[in-house]
Amino acid sequence: MNIQDYLVPHHVDECLAMLNAWGGRGRLVAGGTDLVASLEYGKAQAEALIDISAMEDLMGFEIQDHELVVRAGSTHRQVSAAPRIRQLWPALSKACGSVGSPQIRNVATLAGNVVNAQPAADAAVALVALGARAEILSSGGRRLEAVENLYGGLGQSRIDSSREILVALRVPVPDAGEVNVYGRVSPRNSLCLPIVNAALSLKTAGGTVLSGRIAMGPVSDRPFRPERAEAALQGVALKDRAALSEVGRIAGEEANPRDSCLRGCSDYRRQLLTVLIRTLLEDAAAQTAEEA
Numbered sequence: 001m002n003i004q005d006y007l008v009p010h011h012v013d014e015c016l017a018m019l020n021a022w023g024g025r026g027r028l029v030a031g032g033t034d035l036v037a038s039l040e041y042g043k044a045q046a047e048a049l050i051d052i053s054a055m056e057d058l059m060g061f062e063i064q065d066h067e068l069v070v071r072a073g074s075t076h077r078q079v080s081a082a083p084r085i086r087q088l089w090p091a092l093s094k095a096c097g098s099v100g101s102p103q104i105r106n107v108a109t110l111a112g113n114v115v116n117a118q119p120a121a122d123a124a125v126a127l128v129a130l131g132a133r134a135e136i137l138s139s140g141g142r143r144l145e146a147v148e149n150l151y152g153g154l155g156q157s158r159i160d161s162s163r164e165i166l167v168a169l170r171v172p173v174p175d176a177g178e179v180n181v182y183g184r185v186s187p188r189n190s191l192c193l194p195i196v197n198a199a200l201s202l203k204t205a206g207g208t209v210l211s212g213r214i215a216m217g218p219v220s221d222r223p224f225r226p227e228r229a230e231a232a233l234q235g236v237a238l239k240d241r242a243a244l245s246e247v248g249r250i251a252g253e254e255a256n257p258r259d260s261c262l263r264g265c266s267d268y269r270r271q272l273l274t275v276l277i278r279t280l281l282e283d284a285a286a287q288t289a290e291e292a
């Protein structure tokens with residue numbers, strides 16, 4: 001690590017000016033739970049760190065124009081503890097609540113979870129299933145990108161944290177009949193990366209799935225959407241357990257988990273996914289039954 005300066009901007013314009021002044025050699029840091037280790041092990045480089053955790057214009061979340069706007073300073077704890085988010089986006093709430101440990105969740109941000117671009121990232125998997133978009137600012141202007149399009153390979157984000165700021169994540173408000181769920185399988189609840197995780201967001205009417213988005217990790221170089229399983233969801237009756245099992249089977253077949261000495265062999269993880277997706281579909285079915 002060869003950090004020459006540590007800067008603390010108070011608003012977005014000041015932060016962009018700092019990034020520009022360092023000409024690509026400065027880098028944003030939020031909670032630091034990923035970046036500091038990457039710098040230490042030489043996996044990331046920076047000459048200046050620009051700490052965005054005190055920026056008032058990156059704090060908090062609100063519902064605006066039929067979207068939940070989660071600003072980039074929001075931590076996993078803040079998001080998982082918000083009653084409105086738990087009610088409307090249980091997938092996001094639960095995913096954020098399963099990251100790391102209370103200490104990690106107190107400082108680590110959703111934005112960092114997305115930009116770090118790991119396929120197992122719990123909140124990112126939920127955001128992909130929910131069809132979230134990222135709002136990104138640079139000196140060149142503002143752009144909006146689907147979260148699922150921000151991946152350029154394992155650990156490679158299309159957001160350049162030495163020149164751009166992810167200012168907010170925007171999650172559509174579910175319409176009537178829409179449900180979302182999240183689950184993960186890991187050897188213990190805290191301080192443990194998932195063997196597999198998944199989130200589902202379904203549009204339903206009268207107990208039948210109209211369409212659905214599924215995101216799974218870590219079974220690819222990014223949060224992965226199984227296209228055939230999503231297609232198989234269309235028209236499925238949520239009380240048809242055989243059909244739900246079949247969607248789980250197809251999702252498992254499409255996944256490509258690696259053999260891992262930490263996470264288990266590929267076949268085992270594929271089997272887990274099959275069961276996880278079926279179980280999540282059953283949870284979604286129970287949610288729609290409660291709402292009916």
Ligand SMILES: Cc1cc2nc3c(=O)[nH]c(=O)nc-3n(C[C@H](O)[C@H](O)[C@H](O)COP(=O)(O)OP(=O)(O)OC[C@H]3O[C@@H](n4cnc5c(N)ncnc54)[C@H](O)[C@@H]3O)c2cc1C
Pocket residue numbers: 027028029030031032033034035036052072098099100101104107108109110111112113114115116120121122123159160161164165166167191192193194
């Ligand atoms: C012990 C431990 C356990 C963990 N367990 C889990 C787990 O169970 N599940 C999980 O998903 N993750 C886990 N993590 C990973 C980590 O906590 C998350 O990915 C976290 O959300 C990263 O957020 P951060 O604010 O700490 O990001 P940082 O480390 O500050 O930054 C990460 C990357 O994002 C960039 N960045 C940050 N904010 C912005 C922004 N607004 N705009 C542009 N670029 C930005 C940084 O430059 C850096 O490249 C764990 C980490 C540790 C240390």
